[in-house]
Amino acid sequence: MSGSLQRRRGELVKVYPSETRTDRRGNDTVAPSKNSFEARAALIPDRSARAEVPGQMHIDVVKMITTADLSGVNIWSRVEWNGRWWDCVSPPGLHIGNRHTRHWSIMLRARVDDGGIIQ
Numbered sequence: 001m002s003g004s005l006q007r008r009r010g011e012l013v014k015v016y017p018s019e020t021r022t023d024r025r026g027n028d029t030v031a032p033s034k035n036s037f038e039a040r041a042a043l044i045p046d047r048s049a050r051a052e053v054p055g056q057m058h059i060d061v062v063k064m065i066t067t068a069d070l071s072g073v074n075i076w077s078r079v080e081w082n083g084r085w086w087d088c089v090s091p092p093g094l095h096i097g098n099r100h101t102r103h104w105s106i107m108l109r110a111r112v113d114d115g116g117i118i119q
Contacts, residue, residue, distance in 0.1 A: 010042040011081065013064065018076035032078040039068035043081065046107065060110040061089070070094075070104040085111045 016032040023029050046061040064079065070092040079086040086108035093105050 010040045010066070012038055013041050013043070013066075014038055014080040015068070015070070015073060016078045016080070017072035018074050030076045032076060036080070037068070039066050041066035041068070041081075043108075059112075062086070062108050063105060064108055065103050065105045067103050070106060073106065079108055081108075087111055 014036045015038075016034075016036045018030050019033040020028050020030055042065045044063045044065070046063050047059075064081075073088060073092050075088050075091060077088045079088065087110075088106055089109045090107045095101075095103050095105060097103075
């Protein structure tokens with residue numbers, strides 16, 4: 001068996017890698033792809049800030065660890081997990097090791113408006 005127990009029995013996430021599109025004016029823009037792939041990942045809470053008074057933002061950040069190939073994922077990509085949409089806040093990092101310990105990690109931040117609709 002390869003990979004840690006945490007990653008093998010982790011939760012299913014839907015990853016939307018980024019792609020370059022041409023808008024109506026002919027400009028190239030980068031946006032999340034409509035095509036996604038599922039991966040099994042461990043999601044570890046990193047930090048959060050609860051809104052104490054009206055007008056403050058509620059922030060949730062988690063670290064996602066997976067053995068799935070995240071080479072097409074960057075800060076324009078999105079992840080759907082636990083009924084919420086998450087933005088990638090840093091490029092994914094490949095942690096090289098033997099086949100049992102090699103993995104990718106990436107930091108995710110929950111979308112404030114929870115509007116992850118990809119057009």
